[in-house]
């Protein structure tokens with residue numbers, strides 16, 4: 001899809017506030033008109049004085065006109081600014097909502113591949129940079145452009161030669177600004193690159209502070225941070241010093257319109273073609289003509305910052321959405337059929353296996369019967385998590401199909417699929433609300449009693465009630481005090497409450513330590529009773545009794561069978577089992593007591 005230019009993108013978010021924007025422009029124009037009135041009034045007063053016909057009433061009259069005009073200027077400028085701000089914030093709001101909406105509709109995997117720092121930077125900071133210029137461009141931009149134009153026309157009406165004389169400094173300033181702006185686009189691009197780099201280093205430094213401290217890397221990490229900040233400062237200083245002479249020269253010369261109007265005006269006056277009133281007025285007007293243009297140059301920078309912010313936002317605005325269906329599917333069975341699935345993260349749109357690059361899954365076929373337990377095991381990087389993610393449709397399969405109850409998951413609406421499948425991983429995110437609400441996320445309609453029931457089943461009740469505010473403890477406050485295993489059990493309680501017919505546990509027992517393993521096993525048993533369960537586990541003892549164990553290696557299924565069958569037939573599994581038992585015996589020296597398996 002061809003990307004829209006930045007202005008079209010911004011305007012596409014302005015549909016709701018179009019009328020306000022038009023009114024803002026109109027008010028800005030009226031304000032400029034009002035701003036012209038004092039000039040006319042002053043001119044009339046000058047004429048009165050030079051003709052010797054001034055009277056108190058005529059001066060008061062024109063003085064009143066000047067004040068009236070000025071009031072119109074101020075009032076309409078205020079209205080224009082207010083409308084422009086309202087419009088700018090509405091554009092910002094629409095943009096953020098659209099990005100959030102895209103993140104919901106894009107393949108989850110694509111979203112998870114983005115760093116939090118980048119998402120935050122685009123949705124909060126970059127989008128915010130649009131507001132200021134957008135809100136000020138209409139009222140100030142129009143005033144700064146139209147007012148000098150109107151004044152220029154007014155001088156032409158008095159004497160066109162004086163109008164040209166007022167412009168004498170413009171070509172000089174244009175040359176100075178032209179030289180200054182010669183490499184502007186390239187410099188701005190480098191500035192943005194440098195700014196993005198320093199941002200990413202700062203985010204990395206803050207996000208990774210735990211690892212930095214744990215590995216005593218504070219000195220080297222701080223140096224990297226310091227270097228990035230330093231080089232950004234150097235870049236901006238160099239850019240500034242390379243332009244400030246020309247910028248100041250242009251800024252000084254441009255408003256010095258008297259350089260032209262004074263000598264030319266004198267000649268014309270001596271010549272008799274200009275009256276003293278006209279000469280005085282032209283000089284006053286010419287002084288006000290160029291200053292607004294100077295401030296207009298600031299908008300060049302602002303326009304660039306909008307262009308870059310929109311460019312960054314576009315990256316998310318154009319994320320490809322997962323095709324979704326809206327008609328609910330009636331499913332009677334919840335068995336899973338994986339049929340000849342091949343997949344590559346790098347070439348997700350290719351259905352032709354031969355054209356796929358870096359294939360992660362190659363022609364995988366599997367049947368997970370309803371109400372049974374299947375376990376995926378195998379060496380790291382073999383593709384186990386990828387299979388699980390494809391069932392939950394984090395991504396779409398490359399070739400082949402995944403069916404639930406005989407229906408291709410592409411034909412099941414994403415929201416229905418999310419209801420059918422519970423996906424529990426080791427990343428157990430807790431939202432910044434009470435633990436009660438965190439568990440209720442599994443089923444927003446659940447009563448407090450049902451939430452507590454689920455928490456009890458997941459063996460959470462004991463540690464939650466021990467907290468000062470119990471279930472009403474904020475997860476943010478509690479987060480620091482909860483162990484990995486406790487957070488895991490909260491995630492399991494959520495899934496219990498959700499009560500979906502298919503449960504996928506991806507390394508969900510990774511945080512299990514000998515002391516709470518028993519509790520986690522119990523909570524998982526409660527979660528998975530009678531469900532179609534797929535478990536990915538490195539701890540083979542926990543999946544020993546699964547109905548089928550699938551050994552995956554390098555994107556292929558090496559062997560499928562029960563624990564006993566695989567021990568006899570599959571070398572990889574046998575080796576893994578022996579390694580696991582060895583590790584377990586070693587661990588058993590430190591922890592006594594029997595451990596249960598959840599299958």
Ligand SMILES: Nc1ncnc2c1ncn2[C@@H]1O[C@H](COP(=O)(O)OP(=O)(O)OP(=O)(O)O)[C@@H](O)[C@H]1O
Nearest residue numbers: 109113345346360379380381382383384385386387
């Ligand atoms: N988001 C991703 N983008 C690109 N490649 C990925 C992504 N996630 C995984 N991979 C790659 O896909 C391959 C399979 O990864 P996957 O996580 O499915 O393996 P796994 O068997 O679950 O490994 P582990 O047991 O270590 O979790 C690996 O080579 C991995 O580098």
